[in-house]
Every structure is written in C-alpha cells, then in structure tokens.
Amino acid sequence: MSKETKLDQPASAPILEVRGLQKSFGSIEVLKDISFSVTQGNVVTVIGPSGSGKSTLLRCASFLETANGGDILYDGEYALKDGVYAEKKDLNRFRTRFGMVFQNFNLFPHYSVMKNICEPPMLRGCGKEEARERAAQLLQKMGLEGKEDAYPCQLSGGQQQRVAIARALALEPEILYFDEPTSALDPELTGEVLKVIRQLAADRMTMVVVTHEMAFARAVSHRVVFMADGCIVEEGSPEQVFEDPRQDRTKQFLSNYTK
Amino acid sequence: MSLMTMIAKMSEGLEKTCAIFFLTLLFAIPLGMIVALLRMSKNKIISGIVRFFITVLRGTPLMLQLLAVTYGPHYLFGADISRNKLIPVVIAFSINYAAYFAEIYRGGIESIPKGQYEAAAVLGYSRLQTFMRIILPQVVKRILPSMTNEVITLVKDTSIAFAVSYEEIFTIGKQIANSQTSFMPFVVAGVFYYLFNFVVDRIMGLFEKRLNYYS
Ligand SMILES: Nc1ncnc2c1ncn2[C@@H]1O[C@H](COP(=O)(O)OP(=O)(O)OP(=O)(O)O)[C@@H](O)[C@H]1O
Ligand SMILES: [Mg+2]
Numbered sequence: 001m002s003k004e005t006k007l008d009q010p011a012s013a014p015i016l017e018v019r020g021l022q023k024s025f026g027s028i029e030v031l032k033d034i035s036f037s038v039t040q041g042n043v044v045t046v047i048g049p050s051g052s053g054k055s056t057l058l059r060c061a062s063f064l065e066t067a068n069g070g071d072i073l074y075d076g077e078y079a080l081k082d083g084v085y086a087e088k089k090d091l092n093r094f095r096t097r098f099g100m101v102f103q104n105f106n107l108f109p110h111y112s113v114m115k116n117i118c119e120p121p122m123l124r125g126c127g128k129e130e131a132r133e134r135a136a137q138l139l140q141k142m143g144l145e146g147k148e149d150a151y152p153c154q155l156s157g158g159q160q161q162r163v164a165i166a167r168a169l170a171l172e173p174e175i176l177y178f179d180e181p182t183s184a185l186d187p188e189l190t191g192e193v194l195k196v197i198r199q200l201a202a203d204r205m206t207m208v209v210v211t212h213e214m215a216f217a218r219a220v221s222h223r224v225v226f227m228a229d230g231c232i233v234e235e236g237s238p239e240q241v242f243e244d245p246r247q248d249r250t251k252q253f254l255s256n257y258t259k
Numbered sequence: 260m261s262l263m264t265m266i267a268k269m270s271e272g273l274e275k276t277c278a279i280f281f282l283t284l285l286f287a288i289p290l291g292m293i294v295a296l297l298r299m300s301k302n303k304i305i306s307g308i309v310r311f312f313i314t315v316l317r318g319t320p321l322m323l324q325l326l327a328v329t330y331g332p333h334y335l336f337g338a339d340i341s342r343n344k345l346i347p348v349v350i351a352f353s354i355n356y357a358a359y360f361a362e363i364y365r366g367g368i369e370s371i372p373k374g375q376y377e378a379a380a381v382l383g384y385s386r387l388q389t390f391m392r393i394i395l396p397q398v399v400k401r402i403l404p405s406m407t408n409e410v411i412t413l414v415k416d417t418s419i420a421f422a423v424s425y426e427e428i429f430t431i432g433k434q435i436a437n438s439q440t441s442f443m444p445f446v447v448a449g450v451f452y453y454l455f456n457f458v459v460d461r462i463m464g465l466f467e468k469r470l471n472y473y474s
Contacts, residue, residue, distance in 0.1 A: 106378035
C-alpha cells in the first residue's frame with residue numbers, strides 16, 4: 001500500500017540513478033557515459049548484444065566492479081560521485097538496498113537451502129526465528145516448500161535459481177538486479193523462474209533485469225533499455241522499443257529474435 | 260634378542276614418533292594457511308619472497324633441513340646443540356610441511372569460483388565472514404584427499420629424525436639392527452608404519468565421509 005502512495009509522488013528520488021557512468025578494463029572502454037534511473041515499483045529490462053556491457057553495468061551498480069567515472073545514487077544519496085566512492089561504511093549501508101541474482105545462481109553449496117537464505121539476515125542482526133519464518137514464507141512464494149533441508153546440488157537449476165531469488169529477497173532489498181537469470185537453465189526450466197519474476201513484478205518489486213528473453217522483457221517491463229558497445233542506444237516503453245525501434249542498431253538487434 | 264623384547268624396546272620410541280607426528284600437524288596446519296595467504300598476497304614482494312621459500316623447502320631434502328635446524332645454530336653462533344632434539348625436529352618438520360600444506364591450501368582456495376565471493380559480497384558478508392563461512396569450509400572438502408596423502412607421507416617421514424639421533428621407532432630399530440646384526444627390527448618398523456597409516460587412512464576417510472553431504 002505504502003508503495004502505491006510513494007509511486008504517486010513524483011518528487012521522491014529514484015531508487016537507483018546512474019549518471020555518466022564509465023568503466024574501462026585496461027584500455028577497453030566497456031561502459032561509456034551510461035545514464036538511466038529506476039523508480040519505485042518499476043521494472044527495467046536491459047537488452048543488447050553479447051559484450052555490450054550489460055553485466056558490467058549491474059556489477060558497477062552492485063559495487064562488484066569499480067567504476068572509473070560518473071555518479072551512482074541510491075534514493076538520491078551518492079554512492080559514487082564523479083568517479084569517487086563513498087566511505088566504506090556508507091557503501092555497506094547502500095549494499096542493504098539492493099539484491100543480486102546471478103546467472104549461475106552462486107548458492108553456497110555447503111549450506112542447506114534454509115541456511116543459504118537465513119544466514120545473511122542473521123549476520124545483519126536478524127533473530128533466528130524471524131529469519132526462519134521469513135525464509136519459509138519466501139520458499140512458499142517460490143513454490144519450494146519442503147525444500148528447506150535440501151542442499152543446492154540436490155535441486156534442479158530452476159529450483160536453485162528460485163532459492164537464489166528467495167535468498168536475495170530475504171534481505172528485503174529496495175531493488176533487485178538480475179543478470180540473465182535464465183541463461184544457465186535448460187529451456188524447459190526457464191518458465192518457472194520467469195514466472196516467479198513476473199509475480200514479483202506484479203507485487204511491484206523494483207527490478208533491473210538483464211535478459212535475452214524478449215517476450216518476457218516485453219511482458220514484464222515498464223521500460224526497456226537497449227545497450228550496444230557500452231552505450232545506451234535506445235530506451236523506452238516495451239511497445240515503443242519492440243514495435244517501433246527508432247535506431248537502426250536496435251532494429252538490427254531485434255531482427256535476430258523475430259526470425 | 261627375542262622378537263617380543265625387540266618389539267617392546269622399539270615401542271619405547273612410539274611416544275616420540277607420535278610426538279613428531281602430532282606436533283608437526285598441530286603447527287604446520289595453521290602455519291601453512293598463513294603461508295598460503297601470504298603467497299597469495301597482492302603485494303608482489305611478499306608473495307615473491309614466500310614463493311621463493313616454498314620452492315626451497317619443497318626442493319631440498321627434509322633431512323638436510325632437519326640437519327640445518329638442529330646443527331646450524333651450533334656452527335653459525337656456537338650455540339649448544341639442543342639436548343632435547345624434539346624441538347629442532349618439530350621446527351624443521353613443521354616448516355617443511357607448512358610449505359607443502361600452503362601449496363595445497365592455495366590450490367584449494369583458487370579453485371573456489373569467483374561467484375562465491377561475489378554472492379557473499381552482495382549479501383553483506385565481510386571479508387572475514389566470507390573466508391571463514393563460505394570459502395574455508397569448501398576448501399577443506401576439496402583439499403582433504405591431498406591432505407590425506409601428505410599426512411600419510413608425514414607418518415613415514417618421522418623416520419628421518421634418525422638423522423639427528425632422535426630416538427623414535429626407526430632410530431631405535433636401527434640401533435638394535437646394528438648391535439644384533441639382524442634385519443628383523445626394520446621389518447618390525449615397517450609393520451609399525453603400515454599399521455599407523457592404516458589408522459590414519461581410516462580417520463581421514465571418516466572426515467571425507469562427513470563432508471560428503473554435498474557435492
Ligand atoms: N573482468 C574483466 N576484464 C576484462 N574485460 C572484461 C571483464 N569483464 C568484462 N569484460 C569485457 O567487457 C565487455 C562487456 O562485458 P559484459 O560482461 O558487461 O557484457 P554483457 O553485455 O553482459 O555480455 P553477455 O550478454 O555476453 O553477458 C566485454 O567485451 C568483456 O570482454
Ligand atoms: Mg553478461
């Protein structure tokens with residue numbers, strides 16, 4: 001409910017704002033002047049050819065890579081300002097605002113499903129009972145009840161990815177990043193993961209999703225960002241980007257998917 | 260000398276053999292981790308120096324290192340040769356084994372996928388928490404088979420202490436063999452090392468089994 005009301009306040013700062021972001025690996029410029037923002041309750045999908053910098057963008061936003069220039073703001077507060085990061089304790093505070101779901105799940109193999117989900121909140125001071133209760137609710141939401149005591153190696157890829165989503169949600173992030181959440185899955189398992197993400201979108205979870213699943217991107221997102229060669233080439237509503245792309249580069253890219 | 264008295268006499272060295280074995284493990288296991296972490300240091304000078312020492316310790320005979328630690332101080336500074344040979348023996352063995360363990364640890368640590376660190380970072384684990392809770396337990400499982408090999412080698416290597424006349428089983432066996440002109444003490448020693456390693460193998464097997472709950 002409160003989320004709805006917040007949505008109607010245009011004055012409130014976007015949850016994530018990126019301005020003029022730059023990132024180079026050695027002499028290769030991977031991100032060149034990237035600017036975009038994500039407001040509360042919105043789903044932004046990022047599409048684009050391999051190597052265009054989509055993962056790097058999410059990795060910069062989640063502090064897994066060190067950007068070389070630009071600004072990153074969470075709720076209007078600078079995490080990165082003009083290429084300079086905030087202090088470590090502030091970065092840790094910003095870390096509590098986002099969650100990340102990786103292509104390869106990156107579950108902890110030596111932990112049970114329950115412990116994978118419960119330990120991070122408990123390390124942040126959440127009580128054991130509360131953490132377990134929340135984990136149980138999330139597992140139910142992910143369609144994984146009864147898997148509490150399983151180990152990741154005993155689960156299918158689709159189940160592992162849903163555990164990873166539950167693990168990220170257990171920290172109650174304001175925004176969730178997905179980096180090709182279904183790319184490592186067998187085709188018949190992508191549906192169950194996409195369904196869960198759709199459900200989150202319906203619950204108005206704020207998300208940035210890098211994906212190659214065009215039908216999904218179209219159905220779920222409020223805005224679509226098309227990246228190529230480290231730049232945002234085109235950005236707009238899914239209808240606009242998919243049905244009436246303005247840039248030749250976008251048309252060319254999308255034609256690979258409609259064949 | 261009857262076989263029974265021979266066995267009884269050699270058993271007196273059992274305690275010392277066990278002392279070398281357990282004390283070496285006690286010191287080398289943590290020391291190896293420190294060495295491994297220094298070896299992986301981002302500081303090129305530190306990692307270079309540590310790497311050099313590792314190659315020396317692995318590239319020269321343990322017996323030579325043992326002699327150096329036991330008699331080196333005497334030749335260099337005129338220090339008294341320690342009466343209690345256990346100290347130099349344990350020092351030499353611990354340093355030598357730490358070098359081997361360090362390389363095993365390093366291999367184990369480097370085999371953990373980068374994604375484990377990244378997931379932990381995003382989930383708010385500190386560097387220490389990431390290492391102790393996420394990385395180390397997985398490393399232990401991965402390196403256990405290599406560690407079993409090293410521990411079995413250590414059992415046999417304790418016999419090298421005869422080079423400084425530390426009276427563990429092999430040294431006593433050799434003394435008896437010389438005085439009795441008999442090969443029998445060596446057979447007894449061989450059986451003893453075999454039995455010791457039989458137990459070691461079982462125990463390490465139990466550890467491996469306990470960590471088999473995931474793959
Ligand atoms: N750690 C790194 N060191 C050097 N170059 C890197 C590194 N990570 C990424 N790159 C390079 O940066 C560019 C962008 O990579 P990125 O992974 O962000 O692309 P992507 O859009 O996610 O591609 P994909 O669709 O294949 O996942 C690529 O050319 C890649 O080779
Ligand atoms: Mg990528």
